[in-house]
Amino acid sequence: MGSRTAGTQQAALRKSGGLTPEQMVQFYRTMYLSRRIDDRELLLKKQQKIFFQISCAGHEALLVAAGMAMRPGYDWFFPYYRDRAICLALGNTVTDQLLQAVGAGTDPASGGRQMPSHWTSVPLNIVSPSSSTATQCLHAVGCAEAGVYWNARPQAALGSYGAGDYRKFKNIHFHNDEVVYTSIGEGSTSQGEFWEALNTASNAKLPVVFVVEDNGYAISTPVETNTPGGNISRLIANFPNFHFSEIDGTDPEESFRAMRDAVAYCRARTRHTPVLAFSER
Amino acid sequence: MPAELEADALRDPIGRMQALLIREGILTEEQVNALEREVEDEVRHAADVALAAPLPLVSSIERHVYSEDLKPTDSVFATPLPPVTDPAERTMADLINHTLRDEMRRDERVVIFGEDVADASRDQHLHSGALKGKGGVFKLTAGLQTEFGSDRVFNSPLAEANITGRAIGMAVRGMKPVVEIQFFDYIWPAMHQMRNELSVMRWRSNGTFSCPIVMRVPIGGYLTGGSIYHSQSGESIFTHTPGVRVVMPSNARDAAGLLRTAIRCDDPVLFLEHKRLYREAFGRAPYPGPDYAIPFGKASTLRTGTDVTLVTYGALVPRALQAAQRLEREKDISAEIIDLRSLSPYDFETVAESVRKTNRVIVAHEDMRSWGFGAELAARIGEELFHDLDAPVRRVASMDTFVAYQPVLEDAILPQAEDLFAAMAELVAF
Numbered sequence: 001m002g003s004r005t006a007g008t009q010q011a012a013l014r015k016s017g018g019l020t021p022e023q024m025v026q027f028y029r030t031m032y033l034s035r036r037i038d039d040r041e042l043l044l045k046k047q048q049k050i051f052f053q054i055s056c057a058g059h060e061a062l063l064v065a066a067g068m069a070m071r072p073g074y075d076w077f078f079p080y081y082r083d084r085a086i087c088l089a090l091g092n093t094v095t096d097q098l099l100q101a102v103g104a105g106t107d108p109a110s111g112g113r114q115m116p117s118h119w120t121s122v123p124l125n126i127v128s129p130s131s132s133t134a135t136q137c138l139h140a141v142g143c144a145e146a147g148v149y150w151n152a153r154p155q156a157a158l159g160s161y162g163a164g165d166y167r168k169f170k171n172i173h174f175h176n177d178e179v180v181y182t183s184i185g186e187g188s189t190s191q192g193e194f195w196e197a198l199n200t201a202s203n204a205k206l207p208v209v210f211v212v213e214d215n216g217y218a219i220s221t222p223v224e225t226n227t228p229g230g231n232i233s234r235l236i237a238n239f240p241n242f243h244f245s246e247i248d249g250t251d252p253e254e255s256f257r258a259m260r261d262a263v264a265y266c267r268a269r270t271r272h273t274p275v276l277a278f279s280e281r
Numbered sequence: 282m283p284a285e286l287e288a289d290a291l292r293d294p295i296g297r298m299q300a301l302l303i304r305e306g307i308l309t310e311e312q313v314n315a316l317e318r319e320v321e322d323e324v325r326h327a328a329d330v331a332l333a334a335p336l337p338l339v340s341s342i343e344r345h346v347y348s349e350d351l352k353p354t355d356s357v358f359a360t361p362l363p364p365v366t367d368p369a370e371r372t373m374a375d376l377i378n379h380t381l382r383d384e385m386r387r388d389e390r391v392v393i394f395g396e397d398v399a400d401a402s403r404d405q406h407l408h409s410g411a412l413k414g415k416g417g418v419f420k421l422t423a424g425l426q427t428e429f430g431s432d433r434v435f436n437s438p439l440a441e442a443n444i445t446g447r448a449i450g451m452a453v454r455g456m457k458p459v460v461e462i463q464f465f466d467y468i469w470p471a472m473h474q475m476r477n478e479l480s481v482m483r484w485r486s487n488g489t490f491s492c493p494i495v496m497r498v499p500i501g502g503y504l505t506g507g508s509i510y511h512s513q514s515g516e517s518i519f520t521h522t523p524g525v526r527v528v529m530p531s532n533a534r535d536a537a538g539l540l541r542t543a544i545r546c547d548d549p550v551l552f553l554e555h556k557r558l559y560r561e562a563f564g565r566a567p568y569p570g571p572d573y574a575i576p577f578g579k580a581s582t583l584r585t586g587t588d589v590t591l592v593t594y595g596a597l598v599p600r601a602l603q604a605a606q607r608l609e610r611e612k613d614i615s616a617e618i619i620d621l622r623s624l625s626p627y628d629f630e631t632v633a634e635s636v637r638k639t640n641r642v643i644v645a646h647e648d649m650r651s652w653g654f655g656a657e658l659a660a661r662i663g664e665e666l667f668h669d670l671d672a673p674v675r676r677v678a679s680m681d682t683f684v685a686y687q688p689v690l691e692d693a694i695l696p697q698a699e700d701l702f703a704a705m706a707e708l709v710a711f
C-alpha cells in the first residue's frame with residue numbers, strides 16, 4: 001500500500017462509500033478477475049472447447065459494487081446472464097464458472113445443462129435462471145414476499161415431516177432484514193414481466209433492489225427503440241414507494257455508494273423499493 | 282460507430298479503477314502488475330481444472346426432470362377411503378374448496394392467490410360483511426381468506442405471468458403457492474413462465490432448486506354460450522412440457538384426492554378443473570376426509586366391458602358413460618370406459634390391459650383432434666399394442682376450430698355423447 005495522510009484517508013473513505021483501501025484492492029481484483037475470465041472464455045470459444053460466451057465487460061464496476069454491498073447466503077440473488085462479476089464478488093469461484101462454460105458433469109450450477117453465465121448457487125442464494133429476459137424480476141418479487149411471509153409466520157418453517165410430504169425436502173432459512181437483488185438489461189425492460197414485477201414490488205413495498213444495466217444496446221437494437229425517451233429512469237419515476245437513482249455504472253465508487261444506499265433502504269425496512277439505473281455509456 | 286467504441290474504451294471501469302488506485306496511492310504500478318499476474322494464474326489454473334473435469338453422463342439426462350425423492354405416483358398417496366361420516370353428496374366445486382381448506386389447516390406454507398380469489402381485497406370489508414366478496418369467480422376459494430387471513434389468501438393483479446412468476450419465487454423458498462388462473466383461456470400470458478421457468482427449474486439446476494407450485498385452472502366448454510374465450514381446452518400443450526404434472530379429474534372424489542396429492546407432492550402440478558363438472562349432478566360424492574389422496578398416473582375404470590375400450594377424461598367421462606349405457610341397451614355392445622384422471626404421467630398399463638381384452642379402442646377428448654392428447658395415446662397404442670388390435674385406433678374429439686358462441690355451432694364443434702355412441706358402434710362393427 002502507498003502512504004497517505006489521515007485527512008486524505010478520511011476523504012477517500014467518504015468518496016468510496018466506506019470502502020477501505022484493502023476493500024478497494026479487493027474490488028479491483030474482482031473486476032479484473034471477471035474480465036480475465038471473459039477473455040479466457042473467448043479464447044476457449046475460439047478453440048471450440050466451450051460453445052457459448054456471454055461477456056460482462058463494461059459492467060464490472062457496478063456488479064462488484066452490488067456484490068460487496070450485499071450478503072451472500074443471506075440476501076437473495078436473481079441476476080441475469082450479464083452478471084458474472086457480482087457472482088464472483090459473492091463467492092462464486094473461477095472454477096465454478098468455467099466448469100459451467102465447458103459443460104462439465106461437475107458444474108455446480110447445472111451439471112452441464114445450462115449455458116455459461118447462468119449463475120446458480122445454493123450456498124450463495126443465487127437462484128437458477130433461464131435465458132429468458134425479464135422472467136427473473138417476478139421470481140425476485142416472489143422471493144421477497146416469501147421472506148416477508150416467513151418472518152411473519154416463522155412457525156410455518158418448522159416441523160419434521162414424513163414420507164408423502166414435500167416439506168421433508170425443504171431447507172428454509174430467512175432473516176428479518178434480508179434483501180433481494182435482481183438485474184436486467186435496458187432492452188429487456190420492454191418486457192411486460194419487468195413492469196408486472198415493479199407493480200407488485202411498489203404495491204407491497206418489497207425489499208427488492210432492481211438494477212437496470214443500460215449498456216445502450218439490446219444485441220443490435222439501441223435503447224431508444226425500446227425505451228420511450230431513451231431513459232428508463234424517467235419512465236419509472238412516478239411509481240410510489242420507490243427509491244430511485246441513476247448512476248454512472250463505470251464509476252466504481254459512485255456505483256458502490258448507490259448500491260450501499262439502496263441495500264440500506266431495503267435492510268432498514270423503510271418499505272421502499274430501490275430501482276437503480278446504471279449506465280455503462 | 283468506431284467513435285462510439287473508442288469512447289467506450291475510455292469509460293472502461295477497469296481502466297478507471299486502476300488509475301484511481303494508483304492516483305490515490307493505494308497500489309503502486311508494480312503492485313497492480315503483481316495482482317494482475319496472480320489473477321491471470323488463477324484463471325489459467327481454473328481453466329485447466331475445468332477442461333480436465335469429467336463430462337456429464339448420458340445416463341443422467343432424465344435425473345431431476347421431476348423430484349427424485351417424492352413421486353406423486355407413490356403408493357404413499359394411495360390412501361383408502363375412510364368410512365363416510367357425512368353422507369351428503371357434494372359437488373366437485375364443494376370438495377375442491379374443502380380440500381383447499383383442509384390443506385391450509387394442515388400446512389401453513391400453503392398460500393392462495395389469483396384474480397378475485399379473495400373474499401374481499403380490502404381488509405375492512407372482510408369481517409364487516411358490508412361487501413360480499415367473490416372467493417373466486419366460480420367460488421372455489423370462498424371463505425378461505427376469512428378463515429386463514431389476508432397474507433395467506435389474496436388477490437393478485439390482473440396479470441397471469443405475475444401470478445406464476447411470483448409463485449415460482451415463493452416456492453423456491455419453500456412455500457407452497459396454490460394459485461388460480463381464472464380461466465384456462467387466459468393462461469397464455471403465464472405460458473412463458475410455465476414453459477421456461479416453472480417446468481425446468483429443477484432440471485436446469487441439476488436438482489438444487491425446485492418450485493413445486495399448484496396451478497388450479499378452470500377449463501373446458503359445454504357451457505352453452507361460452508364461446509371462444511371461455512371454452513378452451515389445450516391440455517396437450519402442457520403435457521408436451523416435461524417437468525410439470527397435469528391432472529384433470531372428472532368427479533368430486535377424484536378432484537379431492539388428486540388435489541391433495543398435488544399440494545403434498547414436490548413437483549409443479551397443473552390441476553385442470555372442468556367448469557361444466559363443477560356443479561353437475563354427475564360425480565358428486567360425500568366428503569372423503571382430510572387425508573384422502575389419489576396417486577397420479579392411476580386411471581379409473583368406470584365401467585367394465587368386453588367389446589370396445591373408450592379412454593377419456595374430463596367432461597367426456599359422463600358423456601361416455603351415457604353412450605355406453607345406450608350401446609348396451611340398444612345394440613347389446615359392452616363398452617369399457619377408462620377415465621385417465623391424470624394426463625402426465627398417464628396410466629398406460631390400465632389402457633393396455635383393457636385393449637388386450639377388447640381388442641378395440643377409441644381415445645376421446647374435448648380438445649381438438651389434431652395434435653391433441655389422443656394423438657400421442659393412439660400412436661403409443663399403435664406402437665406397443667399392434668398385435669392386440671382388431672381394428673384401427675380411433676379418435677373422437679372436437680373439430681379443429683375454436684368454440685363458437687351460438688349453441689348450434691358449439692354443439693357441432695364439441696364432441697357429444699352421440700358421437701361417442703356412433704364411434705363405438707362403428708368400431709365394434711369393423
Ligand SMILES: Cc1ncc(C[n+]2csc(CCOP(=O)(O)OP(=O)(O)O)c2C)c(N)n1
Pocket residue numbers: 082131132133184185186187188189213215217218219
Ligand atoms: C424473452 C426473450 N426474448 C429474446 C431473447 C433473445 N435475447 C437474448 S439477449 C437479448 C438482448 C437483451 O438486451 P438487454 O436487455 O439490453 O441486455 P444486454 O444483453 O444488452 O445486457 C435478446 C433479444 C431472450 N433471451 N429472451
